[in-house]
Amino acid sequence: xxxxxxxxxxxxxxxxxxxxxxxxxxxxxxxxxxxxxxxxxxxxxxxxxxxxxxxxxxxxxxxxxxxxxxxxxxxxxxxxxxxxxxxxxxxxxxxxxxxxxxxxxxxxxxxxxxxxxxxxxxxxxxxxxxxxxxxxxxxxxxxxxxxxxxxxxxxxxxxxxxxxxxxxxxxxxxxxxxxxxxxxxxxxxxxxxxxxxxxxxxxxxxxxxxxxxxxxxxxxxxxxxxxxxxxxxxxxxxxxxxxxxxxxxxxxxxxxxxxxxxxxxxxxxxxxxxxxxxxxxxxxxxxxxxxxxxxxxxxxxxxxxxxxxxxxxxxxxxxxxxxxxxxxxxxxxxxxxxxxxxxxxxxxxxxxxxxxxxxxxxxxxx
Ligand code: KG4
Ligand code: ZN
Numbered sequence: 001x002x003x004x005x006x007x008x009x010x011x012x013x014x015x016x017x018x019x020x021x022x023x024x025x026x027x028x029x030x031x032x033x034x035x036x037x038x039x040x041x042x043x044x045x046x047x048x049x050x051x052x053x054x055x056x057x058x059x060x061x062x063x064x065x066x067x068x069x070x071x072x073x074x075x076x077x078x079x080x081x082x083x084x085x086x087x088x089x090x091x092x093x094x095x096x097x098x099x100x101x102x103x104x105x106x107x108x109x110x111x112x113x114x115x116x117x118x119x120x121x122x123x124x125x126x127x128x129x130x131x132x133x134x135x136x137x138x139x140x141x142x143x144x145x146x147x148x149x150x151x152x153x154x155x156x157x158x159x160x161x162x163x164x165x166x167x168x169x170x171x172x173x174x175x176x177x178x179x180x181x182x183x184x185x186x187x188x189x190x191x192x193x194x195x196x197x198x199x200x201x202x203x204x205x206x207x208x209x210x211x212x213x214x215x216x217x218x219x220x221x222x223x224x225x226x227x228x229x230x231x232x233x234x235x236x237x238x239x240x241x242x243x244x245x246x247x248x249x250x251x252x253x254x255x256x257x258x259x260x261x262x263x264x265x266x267x268x269x270x271x272x273x274x275x276x277x278x279x280x281x282x283x284x285x286x287x288x289x290x291x292x293x294x295x296x297x298x299x300x301x302x303x304x305x306x307x308x309x310x311x312x313x314x315x316x317x318x319x320x321x322x323x324x325x326x327x328x329x330x331x332x333x334x335x336x337x338x339x340x341x342x343x344x345x346x347x348x349x350x351x352x353x354x355x356x357x358x359x360x361x362x363x364x365x366x
Contacts (some may be wrong), residue, residue, distance in 0.1 A: 028340070029095065030102045031086075031125065032333030035118030036110025036138045037164070038069045040081035043329035044093035044100075048337025049147055052093035054330040057081040064202050068193065075113030082121045089329075097129045104134040104336030106141060107346070108356030109164065115352035123348055134336040135346040137356055138327075139165060140177060142293040144335035145320035145328075153316060157287040159278050161302070162294035163189035163204065166274075168232050168281050170361050175342040178361035180281055181232025188270055189296045191236040195243045195266055199259055210299050213267035216260025220246060222269040224276075232281045239269050271302045275309055282313065289316040298325040 027047060034041040038059045044052040059077040063069045090096065105122035108115060126133040143158045158169040166189075167182040186194070189206055196205020222242050225235040243266055250257045282290065290310055296302065297320050310317040324331055336344075 028101050028337050029099055030104050030134070030333045030336050030340075031089065031100050031131075032104035032136075032329040032336055033082075033118040033122045034106050034138075034141065034327055034329040034332045035078045035082070035114050035121075036106045036108070037114060037327055038063055038074050038077075039327040040078050040085050040118075041327065041329035041332075042082075042085040042089040043333050044089055044095055045330060045333025045337065048144075048334045049151070051148065051330045051333075052095065053089050054324075054328055055085045055089045055092070056326075056328050057085055060204065067197050067203050069111070071111045071113055074111055075117060078114055078117035082117055086121065086125070097125070097131075100129065100131055102132045102134050102336065102340060103129075104136050104332050104339075105346075105350075106138045106332055107135045107350060108353030109138055110352075110354060112352050112354045115354065119350060119352055123350065127348060132340070133346045133348075133350060134340050134344050135350055136332045136335045136339060136344075137177075137358075138332075139167070139169065139358070140335045140339070141331040142320070143169065143171075143177075143291055144338065145293055145324040145331035146291050146318045147334040147338075148321060148324065148330070149318050152291070152318075153289045155285070155287050156289040156291055157278075157281060157285050158291035158293060159274065159297075160294045161188045161274065161292075161296035161299075163187060163193065163296075165294065166234050166236070166296075168278065169358060170281075170285050170287075174338060177358045179358045180285065180361045181234065181277060183234040183236060184226075185235055185237035186240060188234075188236060188274065189294070191240050191270065192296070194240055198244050198247050199262065204295075206296060206299065209263045209267065210301060212260050212263035213301055214264075216258060216262070216264035218265045218268045219258070219261045220265035222265050224269055224273050227273050227276050232277050234273060234277060236270065239266070267299075267301045271299070271305050274302060275305045278306070279309055282315070287315060289318055291318050291320075293320040293325070295326045298322055 030045045032043045040057040043054040103126040154173045156171045166187045170178045170180045192206040201208045225238045
């Protein structure tokens with residue numbers, strides 16, 4: 001009798017241990033890196049949904065005097081900052097390398113030198129601590145910033161608007177990403193930065209132009225390119241030229257233009273096209289959820305217009321949290337948890353892919 005009780009007790013203890021081990025295995029604790037442009041960022045993400053820490057070292061001040069990001073300067077800053085960020089991240093998350101279950105890294109798209117700094121650091125950590133290395137597409141990262149709001153419901157459509165990208169991404173199911181439209185020239189954020197420069201606003205000009213846009217009126221009739229075209233593409237270079245010509249002409253004739261009105265007119269032109277194309281895309285791709293992500297997703301005008309339009313539809317609208325719209329490693333950690341479940345894994349031969357892109361949705365290929 002005693003023996004049977006003992007055996008039973010031992011089995012119970014063992015199953016308790018196994019349960020504990022299973023639980024420990026199921027918990028994902030990812031150290032993620034993001035160095036694709038001008039932010040050096042390292043985060044610790046639990047289960048793809050909880051930010052234990054998200055360290056972001058920005059280089060904006062170093063690039064401001066050049067009016068944009070200088071790739072060589074960016075790489076050098078990443079080298080200086082990366083180990084500091086790793087140590088800070090582990091310390092503030094109260095975790096050690098032994099607690100981690102994986103290392104995630106942005107491998108493209110982005111600046112090749114900048115990407116390589118993060119990739120090298122991530123490889124070293126993964127190799128030294130026998131951890132899986134998870135390669136993450138930067139755009140998947142931007143989209144997965146919304147995972148901290150709530151898990152993405154599929155099918156979903158994402159509008160990703162940043163300094164380097166403007167695209168509509170169709171996600172029929174988890175792990176599948178297809179481009180259905182993109183900018184044919186400048187990205188939306190890049191256009192904000194370029195017209196901001198003409199107005200004497202420091203890089204990155206987006207936030208200041210956005211603020212000014214709420215103080216003026218739409219008095220300049222700037223073009224809304226490709227708005228009525230039967231596709232989901234964008235073009236902002238015509239708008240940029242129209243804006244710059246207007247300002248230069250005024251300078252030549254000694255006229256002073258109202259900066260708030262200029263900003264409102266410009267912002268309306270950008271957001272009208274972004275929203276019109278997104279709604280056209282939703283007519284063809286009936287998604288359960290619409291996602292707004294990327295640096296320009298912080299734009300108040302864009303958020304308001306989309307709120308208004310999407311409230312007329314039976315669809316969930318999820319915006320990336322304001323703090324996670326710009327580049328950061330937390331979004332990379334969230335994306336990595338999903339990608340790892342789908343088998344994503346890299347070895348020590350992982351290289352930077354500066355021009356990394358999703359495939360086009362078959363019937364939209366151009
Ligand atoms: O996603 P992000 O941090 O970097 C890239 O991957 O490009 O985006 C940075 C871009 C910059 O062009 C910046 O001017 C723009 O996002 N941006 C904004 C706003 N906040 C940042 N553009 C318009 N309105 C904003 N509120
Ligand atoms: Zn970005």
